[in-house]
Amino acid sequence: MKKAYLLDLKNDHFEKVANFIYPFYEENPLDFLFIAPSGFYAKQVAEKIALKTNKTINRNAFMVINQYITELLKFYEPDAIILDRDFLKVYLEHEIIGLIESEKKDEEFSQYLNVISNSQKSVEYLLEIFEKKWEISRVQDEKVVSASEEYKILNDSISVDSHLYKLYNKLEKSLEDVLSTKFDMSIKYQRNYDPVSVYKWFYEIFPEILRNEGKKYLGKRVIISGFFDISPIINKTLKVLFELFEEVHFITWFEIQDRAFEPIRKIHNFLKDEGFVFDNWHTNGRLKEVYDDAQIYFVPMNNEITEIEYVSKDIKRKLINEDLSPDDFGIVVPNTSVARLVSDYLEEIKVPNRLKNDIPLAESQMVLILLQPIKTLVKGCEVEDLLAMVEGGYGGNTELTIDEI
Structure with missing residues (x-):
């Protein structure tokens, strides 16, 4: 049923x-x-x-x-080993750095790799593209891919002559080697799996x-x-x-x-x-x-970039002219790719913002501060942990800087 x-x-x-x-x-x-x-x-x-x-x-x-x-x-x-998204990100960064050296003969491609490796946001964008492209290649079902507009547009938009396509092919082959089996399930024990496999x-x-x-x-x-x-x-x-x-x-x-x-x-x-x-x-x-009790306005736009600029500038205008703060605004977008574009443009026009869940909980500054006493106790009160506790405010207010302490 x-x-x-x-x-x-x-x-x-x-x-x-x-x-x-x-x-x-x-x-x-x-x-x-x-x-x-x-x-x-x-x-x-x-x-x-x-x-x-x-x-x-x-x-x-x-x-x-x-x-x-x-x-x-x-x-x-x-016995299977699951390679998560964090591994993929570190792996891509490592592989790109390695390709800069091995692809020196192709000066244009090597320079492209160098630009990407020096930009954390570029690596994030690449990871997102890689994940979707990797998923498309693993699914191997054109009908299913076409059913998702986002995936279809991505698949159709990457030119086979582009540096991005060349980079993806190299990363794909390398990752398949890491996963030990190219999804033919020939290995019976201790297989490596990424999220898609x-x-x-x-x-x-x-x-x-x-x-x-x-x-x-x-x-x-x-x-x-x-x-x-x-x-x-x-x-x-x-x-x-x-x-x-x-x-x-x-x-x-x-x-x-x-x-x-x-x-x-x-x-x-x-x-x-x-x-x-x-x-x-x-x-x-x-x-x-549907939302008859809410104020809803429709503003026709030519494309996504124009839409992002309009919304971002309208928020900045309201921040300047009205008694509002960045916390008063929420922007809902269809996917993380658009979210990053919005965030980047807001940063460009000097509007404070943050992406939801852009920082893993384990890396949150507040969580680290709250856990610091436990970490200090477990590790035996090493100097750096004691200093971190002072910096986190556990020693009370002080006018001394960490360097002076």
Whole structure:
């Protein structure tokens, strides 16, 4: 059974999701699975359920999709090594530096590499492009790639004669060597997996593992919610996941007649193609009708760059002329690529800003300060840790600088 449920795009979204799944959870908390696209989304729903039960909940029942697939892989291949995004970033930086030396004969290409290696933002952009291009090459399904406008545009926009394309090919070959197997699964033990090949293992290898165990299903029921956009690799993963449970409940939003919400329509089409029955089908009106209690203005733009400049300058104008601070503004964009472009332009026009989740929690200055006493205690009060505690304010206020101390 596959059923899709549509919710309004309102502030009470998490409450409605929790109300829907609560009877399923109460039926059997240990045989319940809720899958979301992000940790934030899963946490919000889990906390709503915890309030309803008024007792400790089974946190393992609320999982992010990549976490769920990775844990399955680790269960069946405990010796596997998972290379995460942080590894990929460091790896790309290292490889680019190495290519500068090895590609010296191609002066133009070497200079291009040198420029990239000296810019942290360029490396971030490259990592994002590499991840998407790498995903496209692993999926090897033109129809699935074409279903995602963002991935299709990226794939079509990189010229085979460009330095970027040349760099990608070199990085791709190098990474395949690191992963030991070029995804032919010829190595039986201690395989290396990157985030994309973890998903590929799930939809290509895992169904056969399950059949060999004499099983048809992973469980009775799975509830999936929170997906606003479906990348090619998630598309392939969900198709297999749908077949591994007796019941699949997919919660999404009503379609809104606005280009910003085009991904919702694509999710609806995806679910229809997979045989889902819609529980409450209808199409919402235009955005102004959906948010009838909010002030919404539409400003036609020729292209994305013009749009970014207009929004950024309008924010700066309001900061100067009105009693507002940067914290009063929120900018919602379709993907991280656009978010970085907005952030870069705001920096260029001297408007303070930050990207959501741009700093990992473990690297947050505030978290490091809060953990410093524990670190100092564990390490045995080394000089640098004691100085860090003083600098963090644990020694009280002082007019002395760290150098003077």
